[in-house]
Amino acid sequence: MISSRRQTHRWLMTALAVLLPWLAVSALLQRPEIPPVTSTAAPLFARSDLGAAEGEGDLLVAFDWPVQGTRLKGQLVLGETLQLSLIAEQPLNLADPLLYWSSTAGTTESLAQAQLLGSLAGAGTHRYRLPVVALRALRSPQPGLLLLVSPLDQRIVASWELPPFSVGGKRS
Amino acid sequence: MSHGYVAVQWTRRKLIYDGVLLAGVSAYLLLFMGISHWWAAAANVPLETDGEAIRAYGSAAYILLHLTLSIGPLARLNPLFHTLLFNRRHMGVMVFLLGFLHVNGWHLPKEPWSWLGQRAPQFPWSFHGALNWYNDFGNREPLVSLFTSNGHFNDFALFPFELLGVIGLAVLFAMAATSHDFWLTNLTAPVWKAIHMAVYVGYAALVGHVFLGALQTNQSPWLAALVLAGLLWLLAIHLISGWREWAIDGHPLQVDSSGWVDLGPMDAIPDGRAKVVALAGERVAVFRQGSEVFALSNVCQHQNGPLGEGRVVDGCVVCPWHGYEYRLETGASPPPFSECVPTFPVELHQGRVRIGLPPRPPKQA
Known part of the structure; x- marks a missing residue:
């Protein structure tokens, strides 16, 4: 990769490393004990x-x-x-x-x-x-x-x- | 190399790669569905076969996406993984195909059969994909139903996670559609790489799709732990490899007033290998061949692969990603190929290696 792409990749992954674990843990912690009605x-x-x-x-x-x-x-x-x-x-x-x-x-x-x-x-x-x-x-x-x-x-x-x-x- | 391109340049290595890929995916799907049938029979519960196939294809796509996105950083961390990298695009296309089947199923469209008063033929392995299975109970078109039925955007448990899946699949489609060297050549490698970096946006959408979808109704702690571990693994190896690269990019060498840069003693460069340095905003690979030293751009013209990590064969450096070759003296690919990379003047001064600026422009052999 050229240097600018490496930099973009580095910042993108850093942002995802903050965002995705937050999303994942929040989604798991906030899910109700009884599952919601399925999307059907x-x-x-x-x-x-x-x-x-x-x-x-x-x-x-x-x-x-x-x-x-x-x-x-x-x-x-x-x-x-x-x-x-x-x-x-x-x-x-x-x-x-x-x-x-x-x-x-x-x-x-x-x-x-x-x-x-x-x-x-x-x-x-x-x-x-x-x-x-x-x-x-x-x-x-x-x-x-x-x-x-x-x-x-x-x-x-x-x-x-x-x-x-x-x-x-x-x-x- | 790109001596003109043809539709697909199959080689024995590619056939083996794709054969292993297809066999692995097929084995996973058969195991998933076989175990589901066995479990349902043992527990004496009715098996929703369409839903089971939807989950099999969806989970296969999600796992394969993790494997595909792991190869890049693993190859940065250990050259052993370079062998997985050269045909990684086929894995990406396979991820899209599995995702498409997860949504559409093995199902032919009603037309043109309905125009002839016939029903569409069914495959023996036919099943309804998620789009029809969950959205075709009423009078609305399934696609309309998909986009309009659920508006709980402020609720994690009821969030319309299907829309995140749509975003992920759209990104995967764009990646698959532009994966051929035709697009790589015409868009140029930097633009092509920039477009394909959108795969991380697609990945983020698919992580949301899984955590806000399947993991809301399937509350097995093992499944949650597995999916979370996959996410953390991928983020960790990307961050580690990315910040290791920063160790080079963050410390560019300084050019002295004479236009030369001191790289240190020649012995510090392993014979037959390269030392990679950052210089003037880009990387330079400085190769040592016995008592000779050559410096050329570290950026392969094909997919911008790291030439400095390649082997030297018959006076040519071989890109570790896809095998493109460049002569050390000139930076040009041997005939009949036409790629070439810039080279840099090199001098040995009191046992120390110095490279000069500006680089020599790339020229064909």
Whole structure:
């Protein structure tokens, strides 16, 4: 290398020797104990136009949903929209699990009419915005089901029947 | 040497180099995927084969990038590593190819098959790359989804690390696309080297891609320790070799009023080797051949390699990087080659070596 390139290289590496260890150690120290939802989730929300759920509003329902030996703690929150949050204590033993809402029975045939809420991959908190039709269904005697689906074989792994509620009331 | 250039100048040495490279990469990929399948079967968990292939190719690219970037400083620290240096560009191109497969997978584009009402043929080893696997669930084009889906720029855990990968891959593409001697010759070595120094920017982006991506979800302390060790290793050898070079560059020799520079006693230069000194802003390699001394620019015209670290064969110094040769007396490459480097007047004065300024301009044989 010519002298000026050597000098550039020396200063570039010195700068990287400060910047990169700082970035690496910060990224490791600040990572949450429970891994965040994988990056697969965000595109799913965006694709389904269900993104930007914030989980603010009145708590309507809190429930526990045992699935595959772990427990999904769920909350339905009514704010400007109806939002569902699910906290997975452990990652599900399932490749790329997807969460659907269905107004009818949880059969494979009904999956075609079910609405995709998003990915349930990884442990931690997952938030979804439920479609308006789900809000209407929740106020009816048939509030519908949450379906946990394996996309590999389009199999319904587990389902959870949502309890009906009346506006203003809380159930648990 | 560059007696005109052809598409690829294959030699037995290059074929062996590339053969070892391909075999090593293939073995790594097969081992990674084989162990993953074995582990999944033993633990009775479903294996996400596309995700596993994405990780195999991504980790192969990341490891090979570390190896590629280690060769330069290792060759500065120990001449044994010069043998890895001469075909290092093929390693760099391989890093780009592995990175590209990590993103794209072994997947043919839908067109032109869709125009004929057909589906694109599948390779037996086909898999979806990261772009389609994580961004093709809905109606948005995967590339649009990649750039618009995640806006958590102020959050380490949710940072859109994919964009750092895009930066790294773009830099690697630029390096691979301009790696041929065609570009080296037409851009000139200093410009070409300056462009290729961007690989360190690409490396920084890829370090961010890994630490803010894979290491946020995979919390194995061993994996974190391994990736951190790779980073520290690369930084350490670059800094050590860089600051050792500074020991020469930081102490340029002074020219006396007569235009000559005293280099010390001739015995201080090993026979058949060179002493490298900094003079007038650049380096000069002063070779001793028995009782004769020659001084020429230390900068090879091909890739600016360090001629002073080369061997002398039949009166020519051979660049340790790629074997370019220059006659000690004239600085010109032997016919039919056309490269040449400046030489310096040398005199022996009371057993001491002195070189003069200005240098003689390079001239072809």
